[in-house]
Amino acid sequence: MRIRTLSIIVFLGICLIVAALVRLLITRDVDDGSITFSLPEDRFFIYRFVPLIAAFIVGSGLGVSGMGLQVLLRNPLASPWILGLSSGAGLGVMTMMFVEHTYNVGFLGGQSIGAVIGAIVTLSLVYLLSRRRGGIDPMTMVLVGVVISVLCGAGIMILQHAVPMGLRGAFTTWLMGSLPEIEAWWKLTVLGVITLLGILLIAWWGPTLDAACLSDDEATSVGVDLPNIRRKLFVTSSVLAAIGVILAGPIAFVGLIAPHGARLFIHGSHRVLTLTTAIVGALLLVCADDIRQLIDVGSGRLPIGIVTSVFGGIVFLVLLLRNRGRI
Amino acid sequence: MRNFIIVSLLFVFGACHPNSGQVEQGDVRIISISPGITNTIIDAGYEQFLVGRSPFCFHADQEIPVVGDLRNIDYERLLRLSPTHVFVQKTASGIDAHLLALATQGNFELRAWPLNRVSDIQVIYGDVTEMFGDLRLSFQIDTSENQLVPSPILVITQGVQGNAGLSFGKETYIDDVLQMMGVENVVHQSGWVSLSLEDIGRLQPKAIIVVSDSLINEGSLSSIRSVGYRVIPFVHEHVLVPSSYIVDVAKKLQEVIIEP
Amino acid sequence: MRLHISDVGVRFNKITALRGVHASADGGKIIAVLGPNASGKTTLLRLIAGLLSPTYGKIELDGIRVDRMKPYDRASKVSWVPRVAEVAGAFTIRRVVELGRYALGPSTVRVDEALARVDLLDRSESLWHEASAGMRQRAAFARALAQRTPGGLIVLDEPSSALDLQHLQSLGDLLRRCASEGDIVIAALHDISFAMEIADEAVVLKEGQVVLAGQTRAVLTPSSLGGVFGVDLAWAVDDAGKRHLVMP
Numbered sequence: 001m002r003i004r005t006l007s008i009i010v011f012l013g014i015c016l017i018v019a020a021l022v023r024l025l026i027t028r029d030v031d032d033g034s035i036t037f038s039l040p041e042d043r044f045f046i047y048r049f050v051p052l053i054a055a056f057i058v059g060s061g062l063g064v065s066g067m068g069l070q071v072l073l074r075n076p077l078a079s080p081w082i083l084g085l086s087s088g089a090g091l092g093v094m095t096m097m098f099v100e101h102t103y104n105v106g107f108l109g110g111q112s113i114g115a116v117i118g119a120i121v122t123l124s125l126v127y128l129l130s131r132r133r134g135g136i137d138p139m140t141m142v143l144v145g146v147v148i149s150v151l152c153g154a155g156i157m158i159l160q161h162a163v164p165m166g167l168r169g170a171f172t173t174w175l176m177g178s179l180p181e182i183e184a185w186w187k188l189t190v191l192g193v194i195t196l197l198g199i200l201l202i203a204w205w206g207p208t209l210d211a212a213c214l215s216d217d218e219a220t221s222v223g224v225d226l227p228n229i230r231r232k233l234f235v236t237s238s239v240l241a242a243i244g245v246i247l248a249g250p251i252a253f254v255g256l257i258a259p260h261g262a263r264l265f266i267h268g269s270h271r272v273l274t275l276t277t278a279i280v281g282a283l284l285l286v287c288a289d290d291i292r293q294l295i296d297v298g299s300g301r302l303p304i305g306i307v308t309s310v311f312g313g314i315v316f317l318v319l320l321l322r323n324r325g326r327i
Numbered sequence: 328m329r330n331f332i333i334v335s336l337l338f339v340f341g342a343c344h345p346n347s348g349q350v351e352q353g354d355v356r357i358i359s360i361s362p363g364i365t366n367t368i369i370d371a372g373y374e375q376f377l378v379g380r381s382p383f384c385f386h387a388d389q390e391i392p393v394v395g396d397l398r399n400i401d402y403e404r405l406l407r408l409s410p411t412h413v414f415v416q417k418t419a420s421g422i423d424a425h426l427l428a429l430a431t432q433g434n435f436e437l438r439a440w441p442l443n444r445v446s447d448i449q450v451i452y453g454d455v456t457e458m459f460g461d462l463r464l465s466f467q468i469d470t471s472e473n474q475l476v477p478s479p480i481l482v483i484t485q486g487v488q489g490n491a492g493l494s495f496g497k498e499t500y501i502d503d504v505l506q507m508m509g510v511e512n513v514v515h516q517s518g519w520v521s522l523s524l525e526d527i528g529r530l531q532p533k534a535i536i537v538v539s540d541s542l543i544n545e546g547s548l549s550s551i552r553s554v555g556y557r558v559i560p561f562v563h564e565h566v567l568v569p570s571s572y573i574v575d576v577a578k579k580l581q582e583v584i585i586e587p
Numbered sequence: 588m589r590l591h592i593s594d595v596g597v598r599f600n601k602i603t604a605l606r607g608v609h610a611s612a613d614g615g616k617i618i619a620v621l622g623p624n625a626s627g628k629t630t631l632l633r634l635i636a637g638l639l640s641p642t643y644g645k646i647e648l649d650g651i652r653v654d655r656m657k658p659y660d661r662a663s664k665v666s667w668v669p670r671v672a673e674v675a676g677a678f679t680i681r682r683v684v685e686l687g688r689y690a691l692g693p694s695t696v697r698v699d700e701a702l703a704r705v706d707l708l709d710r711s712e713s714l715w716h717e718a719s720a721g722m723r724q725r726a727a728f729a730r731a732l733a734q735r736t737p738g739g740l741i742v743l744d745e746p747s748s749a750l751d752l753q754h755l756q757s758l759g760d761l762l763r764r765c766a767s768e769g770d771i772v773i774a775a776l777h778d779i780s781f782a783m784e785i786a787d788e789a790v791v792l793k794e795g796q797v798v799l800a801g802q803t804r805a806v807l808t809p810s811s812l813g814g815v816f817g818v819d820l821a822w823a824v825d826d827a828g829k830r831h832l833v834m835p
Contacts, residue, residue, distance in 0.1 A: 166541060
């Protein structure tokens with residue numbers, strides 16, 4: 001690895017640590033909203049530490065998932081949501097709420113279960129409908145993903161009319177995305193380990209991803225088994241994105257922007273790009289969480305999905321205008 | 328000494344003026360595009376005059392046609408139902424302009440009320456009952472001092488896993504009920520406020536009431552419980568929609584939030 | 588190495604792109620594939636490179652079906668130069684050439700040598716998307732050079748379309764050099780003069796069928812090609828005494 005590349009990664013890592021420290025230190029007065037920087041009391045520390053860990057897991061996972069899908073679909077605008085993952089998971093959550101309400105039952109972890117089932121069903125459908133001649137066809141996958149997304153969205157709207165206002169409100173909040181402030185440690189550990197493994201796997205496949213950026217014929221001619229790598233990328237990227245949805249709901253833009261942010265610094269090696277994207281994704285989400293501690297529009301903190309959408313959108317526009325042709 | 332909320336219906340003999348807006352009951356056809364107003368109409372005993380509703384008016388007869396909600400009104404359907412009155416909730420963005428225009432053209436009488444406070448509900452309740460020529464009814468919650476209800480209190484909706492829901496701040500109908508009960512609301516901001524678990528911890532409420540109009544998810548309860556204060560789940564089908572059913576909501580709320 | 592094409596045909600849905608192709612080639616030869624547009628040249632080349640499976644018939648390299656080899660194994664035997672090279676993403680020219688070594692292991696020496704051969708060594712750090720069409724075409728060829736194993740098969744689809752005269756000449760030199768090292772070189776060409784200059788043998792396609800095949804001098808004549816392309820052709824002699832086919 002070149003010195004320049006290593007320096008960039010170290011720099012980004014330092015930025016991430018600083019952003020994480022800021023998150024741990026921001027103390028916002030409940031009454032007058034004034035901001036101070038201080039370590040919280042012991043009993044409150046967990047309410048800052050858990051969202052920070054979740055931001056690391058979700059941000060890095062979504063970022064690398066987005067990168068994998070951009071390579072898979074040969075589309076720089078690809079993100080985990082283009083496959084209908086967000087809508088599918090949302091439909092799963094909404095269905096679970098509907099079942100709980102209609103049959104008066106409660107499932108511990110109901111939302112997570114709904115999100116997982118919704119994500120798996122959606123992705124399986126997208127995968128099966130995108131296969132052409134034994135392999136995934138990127139263009140078909142994009143189109144199928146968009147259609148499935150719209151269908152799931154319609155399903156969500158139908159169910160929203162059938163549940164009470166309280167559940168509708170809870171679901172609307174879920175749709176905006178939120179880092180959990182408290183979570184079972186076993187869940188964080190399991191999801192964190194799976195995310196790390198997924199990221200390392202994709203990094204391991206880095207040279208193959210590089211070659212897969214050639215046209216189909218060229219990639220095959222230099223030795224890439226395209227159907228195989230596409231299948232592996234699809235599954236791994238989907239798992240990473242699904243973990244993000246399970247932990248934090250559908251958080252917009254991170255999966256789209258993090259890879260492009262990393263590409264500002266890293267070219268030509270998806271192995272290094274993967275690791276850099278993971279750091280950038282985590283950094284984006286931690287920074288978004290920092291920002292939302294500072295902004296109060298009169299109704300408390302903004303949902304993190306709004307922060308990532310607004311600031312992420314602006315950042316992406318700037319990136320796009322400064323790097324026309326390189327994206 | 329137990330504290331009781333004295334719910335009393337005061338029958339006020341209002342002056343029945345010839346030009347008070349009373350109508351013959353046989354002529355009345357009401358469309359309500361607000362769940363809160365619809366519930367109040369039902370509670371007042373005038374559901375039989377409802378000919379149109381919003382899709383979120385779950386407590387009305389579901390056979391009654393839906394004409395849309397505040398953001399999306401099906402004007403043709405509304406007009407085809409030939410309403411004499413259309414009731415809407417007045418929001419920060421005002422009243423739908425086309426609805427106003429239709430009312431001005433004489434198609435129906437349009438009534439709009441804000442619906443955030445108990446006083447707003449009282450106005451609607453009184454206006455509706457007066458409109459039909461009956462005695463103008465109102466209700467009142469006694470403000471006897473309550474020593475056995477914990478204070479201060481946080482009232483919050485159920486959130487998503489790992490997070491708190493929205494809390495009822497000042498100038499909301501739940502805050503009015505708390506005040507009438509002599510209980511302090513820990514939230515000093517107005518409206519519905521999003522609080523983090525840390526914020527809740529710092530506010531140090533004596534009790535946290537998690538309210539829902541249906542089942543309360545165990546996941547959201549466990550998140551709130553992690554803060555370390557007493558958590559009281561409260562389910563009432565009318566708690567999340569301000570209407571005259573607030574009387575029953577307040578009564579049932581009192582039954583659950585008793586200092587242990 | 589020996590390439591053998593036996594009665595190969597390709598159908599895409601109801602369209603017959605290629606039918607009844609027989610041919611064989613040994614190492615050390617340059618074979619030009621010519622024909623009008625949509626005559627099946629690219630389809631034939633993709634079949635030979637193992638990028639497409641025939642609907643019927645087979646293509647074998649030393650007795651092994653080329654389309655049934657695993658891509659990783661085939662990469663050491665067959666190099667492919669497309670008509671238009673495409674790269675999605677911000678890669679340098681050097682990096683694109685390095686991708687030719689994907690299955691064979693990195694080799695800075697081979698990559699530098701290939702870049703130098705196509706006169707891109709000084710421009711190797713340029714970004715792909717900023718490169719001209721000619722540079723990209725040369726880079727694609729450099730990738731094949733970096734990938735190839737002497738005595739293998741190089742398949743090129745119109746490698747000269749974006750090249751200026753200087754680089755066209757060096758392309759010819761490089762192809763002759765590859766052939767001299769035992770490669771089978773098969774190239775689809777539009778430039779008949781260039782084909783006459785470098786190719787030992789020529790195959791002419793029309794409407795998916797081989798209509799002419801054999802020694803270049805025997806096949807590429809005004810009368811035969813005029814019939815294939817539907818134009819009048821004649822010989823013209825240049826100052827060096829070389830004959831060229833021209834339209835009078």
